[in-house]
Amino acid sequence: MSLIIQSELPDSSISHFVHSFWMLENNTGKAIPSTVLPNGMVDLVVSKVNAEHWEIIVRGIDTEPSQVNIENGTKMFSIGLKLLAVEYLLGDSVKDVLNEGRTLSDSFWQFDNKDLDSLKNFCKKAAQKIKAVATGKMDDRKMKLFDLIYAAQGSITVKELSEKVFWSSRQINRYFNEQFGISLKTYCNVLRVGESFRHISEGKLFPEQNFTDQNHFIKEVKRYTGVTPKVLSKNKNARFVNITAIKNFPS
16 A cells, blocks of 8 residues: 655657646555645646546646645546646636636546556647647747746746836736736746755755745745745655655656
8 A cells, every 4th residue: 555656747849838747646545634835837637536537627826835635545647737838728717726726527638547547648648638739829929938937947027027028017917817817926936936846855955046045945935835945855744745746757
């Protein structure tokens, strides 16, 4: 009996839409209390508990830690989507599911039992669907905006982004609020903290991102996760799902 958490990174053909894939399976014989941390992604989750049917949900951006109870018999697959995917893959705003989830149709992307047999099969089917859905012309300005945000790992100002993509700060913030339910500045803060999780998982407790100093780093991590970097790095009892998943990323 065990808790299995596996992770995969996308290939370059879909990396502008996908941050990562992961799978969780609880066969420990008991429910496991866990914490899901904000990481700047929108999650598409396919899950079931014991023999019940698969449920598909889309979870909007998290701005605070979420306490979850992973029931025994849970099997879950997740796609960590970058924000460009919201408009061009999901085709709908996620502003109404900030820190929440919305159930999608069982037929969404038509996952079958074979696709949900392993993380490898899930990634293969998801990649096929993403490539099939993402056939339309994308807005060059939005693509550049997100390329800059992710390249800077959130450590970039709204003013700088506005100047580089020739899009006013007011219009960018309107787009962010209408699509994602938060301002661009808030999103960059969440993403910057989320990007620090890899370093924290490796025991690096000093800021690798563009934080003012150590105190600012600790304050921001605690603001969005509820705990200090030191507590995150220890990840006692694999409490923090994100940290466990990151440790399982292929090197």
